[in-house]
Amino acid sequence: MLEVTDAREVAVDQAFEPTIVAFxxxxxxxxxxxxxxxxxxxxxxxxxxxxxxxxxxxxxQFVFDAFARGADGVLIGGCHPGDCHYQEGNYKALRRYQLxxxxxxxxxxxxxxxxxxxxxxxxxxxLRDVMNEMTAQIKALGxxxxxxxxxxxxxxxxxxxxxxxxxxxx
Amino acid sequence: xxxSNGTPxxxxxxxxxxxxxxxxxxxxAAQVAAESMPGVTISREYKYMCSDPGQEIIKEDIRELGxxxxxxxxxxxxxxxxxxxxxxADGGINPYYFQMVNIREHASWVHKDKAAxxxxxxxxxxxxxxxxxxxxxxxxxxxxxxPKVMVVGAGIAGIHAALTMANAGKHVYLVERxxxxxGHMAMFDKTFPTLDCAACILTPKMTQVRAHPNIxxxxxxxxxxxxxxxxxxxxxxxxxxxYIIEEACVGCQECIDACVFRNGKTPDEFNxxxxxxxxxxxxFPQAVPQVVLIDPDGCIEFRxxxxxxxxxxxxxxxxxxxxxxxxxFEDLNxxxxxxxxxxxxxxxxxxPRYGYGKFDGVYTALEIERLVNxxxxxxxxxxxxDGRKPKSIGVIHCVGSRDKNTNEYxxxxxxxxxxxxxxxxxxxxxxxxxxxxxxxxxxGKGFEEFYNRVEKEGVHFxxxxxxxxxxxxxxxxxxxxxxxxxLAGMVRKIPVDMVVLATGLEPKDDAxxxxxTFNITCSGGGFFMxxxxxxxxxxxxxxxxxxxxxxxxxxxxxxxxxxxxxxxxEVLALVDAGFIELEPNTAFVVEEECSGCxxxxxxxxxxxxxxxxxxxxxxxxxxxGCGTCVAACPSGVIRQNLFEDxxxxxxxxxxxxxx
Numbered sequence: 158m159l160e161v162t163d164a165r166e167v168a169v170d171q172a173f174e175p176t177i178v179a180f181x182x183x184x185x186x187x188x189x190x191x192x193x194x195x196x197x198x199x200x201x202x203x204x205x206x207x208x209x210x211x212x213x214x215x216x217x218q219f220v221f222d223a224f225a226r227g228a229d230g231v232l233i234g235g236c237h238p239g240d241c242h243y244q245e246g247n248y249k250a251l252r253r254y255q256l257x258x259x260x261x262x263x264x265x266x267x268x269x270x271x272x273x274x275x276x277x278x279x280x281x282x283x284l285r286d287v288m289n290e291m292t293a294q295i296k297a298l299g300x301x302x303x304x305x306x307x308x309x310x311x312x313x314x315x316x317x318x319x320x321x322x323x324x325x326x327x
Numbered sequence: 328x329x330x331s332n333g334t335p336x337x338x339x340x341x342x343x344x345x346x347x348x349x350x351x352x353x354x355x356a357a358q359v360a361a362e363s364m365p366g367v368t369i370s371r372e373y374k375y376m377c378s379d380p381g382q383e384i385i386k387e388d389i390r391e392l393g394x395x396x397x398x399x400x401x402x403x404x405x406x407x408x409x410x411x412x413x414x415x416a417d418g419g420i421n422p423y424y425f426q427m428v429n430i431r432e433h434a435s436w437v438h439k440d441k442a443a444x445x446x447x448x449x450x451x452x453x454x455x456x457x458x459x460x461x462x463x464x465x466x467x468x469x470x471x472x473x474p475k476v477m478v479v480g481a482g483i484a485g486i487h488a489a490l491t492m493a494n495a496g497k498h499v500y501l502v503e504r505x506x507x508x509x510g511h512m513a514m515f516d517k518t519f520p521t522l523d524c525a526a527c528i529l530t531p532k533m534t535q536v537r538a539h540p541n542i543x544x545x546x547x548x549x550x551x552x553x554x555x556x557x558x559x560x561x562x563x564x565x566x567x568x569x570y571i572i573e574e575a576c577v578g579c580q581e582c583i584d585a586c587v588f589r590n591g592k593t594p595d596e597f598n599x600x601x602x603x604x605x606x607x608x609x610x611f612p613q614a615v616p617q618v619v620l621i622d623p624d625g626c627i628e629f630r631x632x633x634x635x636x637x638x639x640x641x642x643x644x645x646x647x648x649x650x651x652x653x654x655x656f657e658d659l660n661x662x663x664x665x666x667x668x669x670x671x672x673x674x675x676x677x678x679p680r681y682g683y684g685k686f687d688g689v690y691t692a693l694e695i696e697r698l699v700n701x702x703x704x705x706x707x708x709x710x711x712x713d714g715r716k717p718k719s720i721g722v723i724h725c726v727g728s729r730d731k732n733t734n735e736y737x738x739x740x741x742x743x744x745x746x747x748x749x750x751x752x753x754x755x756x757x758x759x760x761x762x763x764x765x766x767x768x769x770x771g772k773g774f775e776e777f778y779n780r781v782e783k784e785g786v787h788f789x790x791x792x793x794x795x796x797x798x799x800x801x802x803x804x805x806x807x808x809x810x811x812x813x814l815a816g817m818v819r820k821i822p823v824d825m826v827v828l829a830t831g832l833e834p835k836d837d838a839x840x841x842x843x844t845f846n847i848t849c850s851g852g853g854f855f856m857x858x859x860x861x862x863x864x865x866x867x868x869x870x871x872x873x874x875x876x877x878x879x880x881x882x883x884x885x886x887x888x889x890x891x892x893x894x895x896x897e898v899l900a901l902v903d904a905g906f907i908e909l910e911p912n913t914a915f916v917v918e919e920e921c922s923g924c925x926x927x928x929x930x931x932x933x934x935x936x937x938x939x940x941x942x943x944x945x946x947x948x949x950x951x952g953c954g955t956c957v958a959a960c961p962s963g964v965i966r967q968n969l970f971e972d973x974x975x976x977x978x979x980x981x982x983x984x985x986x
Contacts, residue, residue: 174443176986178979184868185848191403194432195860202443205450205982206433207975208404210912214954214970223979227986239843242868243953244932253958278848278868279856285437 175229175295177204180215184242186234188278193285200285201292204232212236212273213246217257220271224261224303230270230295232287237275247275269294270301335460336368338394339452340385342376342401344431351435353445357400360449364456368392377407382414389418396459400428400452405859421464423911423969426455446985454981458974465968467908468947472558473662474902477502479550479841482510483884484667484876484891486532491895493541497902500659501536502564503546507614508533510669514597514693516700518884519747520777526613526702533615544616551656553845556951557871558662558907568652570621575647578617582607582638582648593625595704598697602704607638612702621648663871663898666855667891668841670877673727673734673830681723681828682796687712688806689796689826692744699751709756713804717758717825721808722749723793724764728831736852738831738881742768745829746778749786752827760786761821763793763810771883789821790814796826832881845872854880865894870907873897912952912969918942920964927956927965 181187187208193200209215212235220231233254235247254273261271274287295301339361343349354372361370369392373381376399388394397415401407404427412422430448438444474497478489481503489499501508512518513533515525536542545564552563583605591603597611606625609617621629628634628650639648675683675691683689688711690698697703698710711717722745728738742764749760767788769778782788791810799805805822812819834853835841842849847867848856855878858866865873875891876882882890901907916927923941930936935949936956945956945965957967966972 176983178982188405188848188868190437191405191429191432194403194436197436199439200437202434202438202440202447205447205454206429207454207978207982209954209970209975210967211953211955214958214967216958216972216975218972219975219979222976223983226979226983228979228983229986240848242846243951243955246932246953246955249930249955249959279850 173296173300175203175292175300176227177230177232177291177295178223178228179204179206179232179234180209180212180219181206181234182212182236182242182247183208183210185236185240185278186274186276186284189234189276189281189284192278193281196281198281198285200288203292203295204288211241211243211246212250213241213243215250215253217253217260220257220261224266224270224301225305227301227304229301230272230291232291233273234276234284235273237277240277264303266301266303267298269298335366335396336392336394337364337366337396337398337456337459338385338388338392339364339367339370339398339456340376340381340400341370341372341430341448341452342381342399343372343374344401344435345374348401348431348435351438351441351444352430352448353441356445357430357448357452361398361452361456364453366396366460367456368394376401377410382410382417385411385414386418389415389420394418395420395424396462397425398428398452398455398459399425400430400448400455402431403429403433406862423465424459424462426459426462428452428455450982450985453984454978457977457981461971461974461977463968465911468911468913469906469908470558470948471906472902472904473560473660474498475500475659475661476663476665476898476902477560477562477659477661478665478667480504480510480667480669480876480878481508481536481544481546482667482669482876482887483512483529483532484669484878484887485510485665486529486536487888487891488665488667488875488895488898489542490532490535490539491892492898493539495895495899497541497899499542500564500661501542501544502548502550503544504549505610506546506569506618506620507610507616508536508544508546509611509613509615511693512884513611513613514700515696516703517747517751519743520771520773522747522750530613533613537615546616547620550841550844553664557869557901557909560661560664560871562659562661562664564657564659566655566657568654569618570623570648570650570652571619572647572649573616573618575645576618577645577647578609578619580609580619581641582619583609585637585641587627587635587637588625593622598704599691599694601694601697621650662902663873664845665873665875665891665894665898666841666845666847666867666878667875667894668835668838668878670832670881671835673738673833675726675828675830677733678726680795681726681793681826682806683828686796686798686806686826688717688804688824689828691828691830692741692748693830695748695752695827699748699755707755709752711825715804715824717752717756717823719759719805719821719823720749720752720756720761720825720827721793721806721821721823722760722762722827722829723796723808724762724829725792726828726830727833729765734831734833734852736881737768739768740881740883741829741831743771743774743777743883745827746781746786748827750781750784753784753786758824761808761823762786762788763791763808764788765790765792771885789819791819832877834878838878845869847872847874850880852880854878865890865897871901910952910969912954912967913947913950914945914952914954914957914965914967915947916943916945917964917966918944920962922962922964924961926959926961930956930959
């Protein structure tokens, strides 16, 4: 008899626990996480929070570095539009997020692995939901392997750029 | 790196917080794991790190072991970062050689799996250990504080706060949107449970405010913009025209009598539309300031420009009426702000089954306050809209409170004010009164006693939520209240003449705008959020902005006054220090490496970055430390104290070492 296995089942490793690096704004999402704590809400233990004063402080390099070092996901938490403690840092974060997301997508990083969320200091339940949802989504995707290998690898040499003849203006 | 031959000597302290942390995190395992982290000289665990003995351990280790960096893994830095910074400064090293790890709010309290929570705690500790190695010695920035203060909203909360601060010698700007100070309390008749007359206890305070040399009352005014930071706010106040020159008006009210309108045509706001007023009017008899105002929507001069202006005639050489007044704006410098903008009562038309606005016999509790008040529309006579006097009255509790369809929270005051109104109505009409309640909530000094008293006075209490209000068959003019009496286990249908809706308290309609203006946060129900529900109940996350009264959540007068006093005390403690220490988390440009690309200049919302001589330069006083420019600098030469690129990269490495 032929045994049929569901390919998807094999793909989802139940034991896999993703690691998410979370950059939280000190004034909103970080406090929402504090509130979730004082309210004893329970959520997935997969995120590691790095506190910044504003989501606008998150340099896209932090995101790339996190993925390169083995993060399975990166989450940025900032204040709702119009609520930035520094007036408009969250808008800058949004701009950088969109640009970074495009780059990551081009590099083959699934969109679920990189999120920007607006979570106010009062929205502990939202924080919990985002944490759980993102963890579940990344679990389904499996481990991310964007880490830089220890062994140096060959970088193919680029062909010299063809010379462009200047258009002759008549 | 620092003092000890370039190798940092780090002390790691893992707190049990009783069982708060230890129950879900293996504190001993975390302590052992920290021992092998780079640069760690000593790793310890202790039951309560924030206690004196806990802090003493750190200080001793700094002295004995020559520690030059400290990591404490305990609660949120919002709670104890300052405690530990002070402790290590006491121990003899720079207070910023410190990093706190939040393993309570962010780990032990939110996870169930002990192994996973412990792993997370160890990762976070490792991030802190790696980062703290790069910490630089810093000094808090000292900024002088403007001693003038502002109170926004002049209800009982604002009045009490203003008086407290003014008595302490502070110059107070008291900003009120309405034409008079007093707020909701001025509308109440009696106050529970003592039955003090609201006006009798409020008006002396209003008069004190008027007479106080340190208080500047600004009625018909609103805050439109707030700039600056703690100790140095610039507040833009918009003054709406009253069309009366305040200084010239003596409050004789002859103009009101002289107005071409013989009778009032406009619903009187203070009496909630139960009476009419003229377009020129005094808000209420005890109004402060005792100055009339003109409502341009009702005034013939404003509408047609062809009024005889009899008001101007009688005002004669006092010349207080000025039809040309316009909106003006004023910038005020203050060191601290108390927000006391109050509440609004729930709009009873949102529960259509109770028939408010449809049946004449249905009133809100606030309308009854005016109706029983001697200065109210009926001079205290309980006369209904149709002229009848009620012989039976039904009071419906929890209208717009404790209801998933409207507001989930309990408005805290409705049970007590319903009891009070029942007492007053019974005293004045001898009517049969039925109170329909879900639970009777009377926690407070003398509250339960008052409930017993009202019960003894013969008011009937029915435990059940009213399902419907409908007119009795046969044109009797009565309304039937239908409810399930959950104690008797039966459905009751009780016909009454008058229905009183105990409407709950809600945030003001523009609470959202106010919140944005002052850069504060709202809690779930839309009320302003305090910095900490227990330990910082009047502070907000914006330093120098404090809360008082019902804008923070529904509360009664005693609680409001207590909170206003607390807010005033916080302001005094802040302002009287004379200076404030700000977190030194500002950004700076390594100018020799700046390429002068100007990317950062336009990014700063505080105009702290100047471009000069081909280099960017950050003004430390204007910088608020968000770090947006740091993230944007293409050359990576803008650095932020406490949040250096290197420090954050180390944190990333730290949390991912085991990933």
